[in-house]
Amino acid sequence: MxxxxxxxxxxxxxxxxxxxxxxxxxxxxxxxxxxxxxxGFAGTPMVGTAATGKTSERIVSVAFDANVAPALGWRFEAEKTEIRAQVGVTQTVFYKITNTSSRPMTGIATYNVQPNQSGAYFVKIQCFCFTETTLQPGETLEAPVVFYIDPEIELNRELASLKSITLSYTYFPSKNGQPVAETKGDGNQSKL
CATH class of the missing domain: 1.20.5 (Single alpha-helices involved in coiled-coils or other helix-helix interfaces)
Structure with missing residues (x-):
């Protein structure tokens, strides 16, 4: 060659x-x-279409955390800050999102579950996360999260003593379906 x-x-x-x-x-x-x-790596909840039909007697407290990036003029809160959820039973919790600014604003929510290992067993059936939402000034939206804790959690020895899970959402300003790091003032065009 x-x-x-x-x-x-x-x-x-x-x-x-x-x-x-x-x-x-x-x-x-x-x-x-x-x-x-x-x-379910890094606390990412699983996505499902329906509960498994299996349940357990185990009860886990689920706390709901709601955050808003400083650049987004919204108020965001869960209807309940915590519930007691029976493993395998479908639960629905509503979040209230209000645009407190004087302009239409668009946001997108990201989420995670803590502790991280529980993400593999926290199954969301319906969620508003990763869906761009535009709210007019003063407009309020109620958005549901439907979920269950997979009964397979009972087989994980590391989580045998787990008593609570936190589902945390953060809303960010968004453009074209992606979170935006910063904006100019009260809802003006976003900088990329």
Missing amino acids: STASRNRRTVLACSAAVIAMTGLSFAAVPLYNLFCKVT
């Missing part, structure tokens, strides 16, 4: 590696999000 032929193969291999790495870098965030949703 000639030197030119080896050089051409090396250039092609390096080019293919660069293209593959670039593609993977763009796919990393969606793939990580998918991994977290499938496994």
Whole structure:
């Protein structure tokens, strides 16, 4: 094999590696999000369509935390700050979101569950998270979260003494379905 032929193969291999790495870098965030949703990693609740039908006698306190980024002129709170949930039984809790600013504002909520290990067993059936919401000045929206704690939690020895879970949401200003780090004043166009 000639030197030119080896050089051409090396250039092609390096080019293919660069293209593959670039593609993977763009796919990393969606793939990580998918991994977290499938496994419950990092406190990411599982997503389900209905409860399993199995229940347990175990009761777990579920606390609801509601936060708003400083740049978003909204008030955000859960109807109840805590409930006692029977494992396997579907629960519904409402959050109230109010635009307290003088302009229409758009926000998007992110969430997590603490402790992290419980995320694999906290199954959301319905949620307002990752859905862009626009509220007019003074407008209020009530949004439900429907969930259950998977009875499979009983098989996890590390969580045998778990007595409470916290579901935490944070609303951020958003643009095109993505959270925005900062805005100029009271609801003006977002800076990216």
